[in-house]
Amino acid sequence: MKYRKGLERSGRTLLLLSALLSVVTVILITLFIFSQGLPLFKDVSLWEFVSSTDWSPSAESPHYGVFSFIYASFVVTFLSLLFALPLSLATAIHLALFAKGKVKEVITMSVELLSGIPSVIFGLFGIAVIVPMVRALFGGNGYSLLSSSLILAIMVMPTLINVSEVAIASVSSELKEASYGLGATTAQTIFRAILPTARSGITAAIVLSLGRAVGETTAVLLVGGNAPLFPSSPVSMGRTLTMNIVTDMGYAEGTHMSALFATAMLLFVVILLLNGIVTFLSHRSRTK
Amino acid sequence: MVSLNLEEMKMKRTTVVLSLVLLLSLSLLSATGSKETVEKKRMTFGGSSTAAPIIAGAIPAYEAKHNDVAITYETLGSSVGIKSLEDGTLTLAGSSRELKESEIALGDKAVPVALDGLSVVVHGDVAIDNLTMNELASIFSGEITNWKDVGGNDEKIVLVVRDETSGTYGSFKEIVLDKQKKAPTKEAIVAKENGELAAKVASTPGAVGYCGMAFASTVKARGGSVLSIEGIDPTSKNVKNGTYPISRSLFMVSKGEPGEVERSFIDFLLSKEGQAIVEENGFITIR
Numbered sequence: 001m002k003y004r005k006g007l008e009r010s011g012r013t014l015l016l017l018s019a020l021l022s023v024v025t026v027i028l029i030t031l032f033i034f035s036q037g038l039p040l041f042k043d044v045s046l047w048e049f050v051s052s053t054d055w056s057p058s059a060e061s062p063h064y065g066v067f068s069f070i071y072a073s074f075v076v077t078f079l080s081l082l083f084a085l086p087l088s089l090a091t092a093i094h095l096a097l098f099a100k101g102k103v104k105e106v107i108t109m110s111v112e113l114l115s116g117i118p119s120v121i122f123g124l125f126g127i128a129v130i131v132p133m134v135r136a137l138f139g140g141n142g143y144s145l146l147s148s149s150l151i152l153a154i155m156v157m158p159t160l161i162n163v164s165e166v167a168i169a170s171v172s173s174e175l176k177e178a179s180y181g182l183g184a185t186t187a188q189t190i191f192r193a194i195l196p197t198a199r200s201g202i203t204a205a206i207v208l209s210l211g212r213a214v215g216e217t218t219a220v221l222l223v224g225g226n227a228p229l230f231p232s233s234p235v236s237m238g239r240t241l242t243m244n245i246v247t248d249m250g251y252a253e254g255t256h257m258s259a260l261f262a263t264a265m266l267l268f269v270v271i272l273l274l275n276g277i278v279t280f281l282s283h284r285s286r287t288k
Numbered sequence: 289m290v291s292l293n294l295e296e297m298k299m300k301r302t303t304v305v306l307s308l309v310l311l312l313s314l315s316l317l318s319a320t321g322s323k324e325t326v327e328k329k330r331m332t333f334g335g336s337s338t339a340a341p342i343i344a345g346a347i348p349a350y351e352a353k354h355n356d357v358a359i360t361y362e363t364l365g366s367s368v369g370i371k372s373l374e375d376g377t378l379t380l381a382g383s384s385r386e387l388k389e390s391e392i393a394l395g396d397k398a399v400p401v402a403l404d405g406l407s408v409v410v411h412g413d414v415a416i417d418n419l420t421m422n423e424l425a426s427i428f429s430g431e432i433t434n435w436k437d438v439g440g441n442d443e444k445i446v447l448v449v450r451d452e453t454s455g456t457y458g459s460f461k462e463i464v465l466d467k468q469k470k471a472p473t474k475e476a477i478v479a480k481e482n483g484e485l486a487a488k489v490a491s492t493p494g495a496v497g498y499c500g501m502a503f504a505s506t507v508k509a510r511g512g513s514v515l516s517i518e519g520i521d522p523t524s525k526n527v528k529n530g531t532y533p534i535s536r537s538l539f540m541v542s543k544g545e546p547g548e549v550e551r552s553f554i555d556f557l558l559s560k561e562g563q564a565i566v567e568e569n570g571f572i573t574i575r
Contacts, residue, residue: 056474057453058458127487128491131491131492132491135493141446141492141495142492143488225478226451226477226478226479226480227477227478228478237477239478246480247478247480248451256453
């Protein structure tokens with residue numbers, strides 16, 4: 001008896017240690033990024049770093065301005081959500097309220113498969129299909145923010161669909177019945193009763209997808225064009241924050257390397273904010 | 289009963305912590321135990337980032353043969369590397385350019401260990417097969433933006449370049465643009481690897497790019513073509529005899545005669561095994 005309890009205790013300690021390991025890892029990574037990135041601001045002012053569009057790290061007098069990349073990240077993320085949201089919501093509503101049997105199974109499985117495809121495959125698909133399509137429809141060379149957004153839209157759909165489906169399915173049936181009881185049509189029930197009730201769950205889905213979109217690297221790297229310029233339109237080439245980090249990481253050193261870590265700091269802060277919003281929203285929906 | 293349990297819990301916790309500490313110290317012990325007792329000669333070389341892949345590839349192969357030497361290579365750029373020979377921070381520097389008069393006057397000696405040549409590749413629909421160095425510089429500095437200005441069809445030029453930290457970018461900028469006092473335009477697709485560049489040139493109409501000569505075949509295989517420059521084809525033969533213009537030698541530089549280890553490292557680079565490493569990394573052998 002005593003022995004069993006002791007075993008349980010040490011088991012629990014082991015679990016705690018494993019859990020602590022991930023906490024320690026997060027702390028170490030944070031410390032590492034900031035310790036590598038902060039030295040940049042000895043050479044470049046924070047204001048210049050975030051507001052200048054001149055990124056020329058290997059020039060005679062180097063400049064490290066990432067505003068173009070912040071802007072490109074913002075545009076790509078916004079557009080991808082714009083493309084993905086209507087489709088994903090429609091899919092989620094269908095899955096949660098109407099789909100049955102084989103049809104539901106096939107759709108659910110496809111969405112799951114979609115989320116399992118590695119991002120480099122999306123990137124290659126982008127080069128082969130989306131880039132030529134954008135080139136044919138909108139001119140330019142096809143490598144553009146628009147192409148990146150289209151690829152990202154496909155990539156964030158599984159998250160959007162899954163999380164909002166759960167939110168929609170968990171709306172109580174009494175509410176639906178009450179709505180029908182008042183003589184509302186199905187469309188009215190969906191738009192006036194179900195979606196507003198599932199709102200915070202859907203918002204959480206959006207914020208989660210935002211995080212994924214901001215952080216995605218490989219796929220957008222392959223189709224975005226990666227020119228370190230301020231993109232004048234969605235069909236222009238552009239470089240996002242993640243693309244900037246990975247493009248120069250190989251051989252960068254000194255101030256240039258710090259500038260890449262400072263870019264990572266920016267990204268880190270953005271992702272942290274997004275995570276904060278998710279936590280806040282899910283907390284609010286629980287207390288409601 | 290409760291107090292007994294607490295006592296027991298504490299004991300167990302101590303045991304867990306103790307065994308963890310024991311494990312850790314054991315692993316530390318075994319780590320120090322496996323270290324060789326022979327004192328190694330530590331050498332620091334550095335310089336050119338273009339030459340870095342060759343030297344990084346050669347170091348482990350060299351150390352396997354000379355297990356009393358440990359070499360590190362710092363990627364500093366050719367000029368900083370050569371300067372560091374002066375103050376003794378480095379004893380051997382990699383360089384992707386020839387020595388200046390002033391450096392020769394200081395007694396620096398350069399031994400060529402590899403050749404570096406770049407191919408200019410275009411998409412299949414670009415109807416030209418030769419460019420002059422002048423035209424090439426004007427195209428990559430963004431002054432010429434249409435193929436008709438260099439004798440081709442009326443088609444917009446799409447530039448595909450490499451990332452700024454790559455040796456390929458550095459070589460091209462130095463040999464083609466710097467010599468004509470032109471700066472590279474940023475209005476270009478940036479590819480992170482030679483292979484990615486080849487894929488993008490081959491799939492984008494009107495595209496032109498540059499890559500290590502070894503990768504030109506990838507573009508050709510996908511229907512693109514390789515240009516001759518000033519009428520000379522990019523072949524290893526033409527790089528070796530010095531006629532192909534977008535090429536240069538990579539040197540190992542020492543202050544005065546190289547020391548014992550430095551000499552033997554240079555000899556290793558020039559050996560059959562060393563030159564195989566040169567080729568593996570997409571450069572051209574010296575012989």
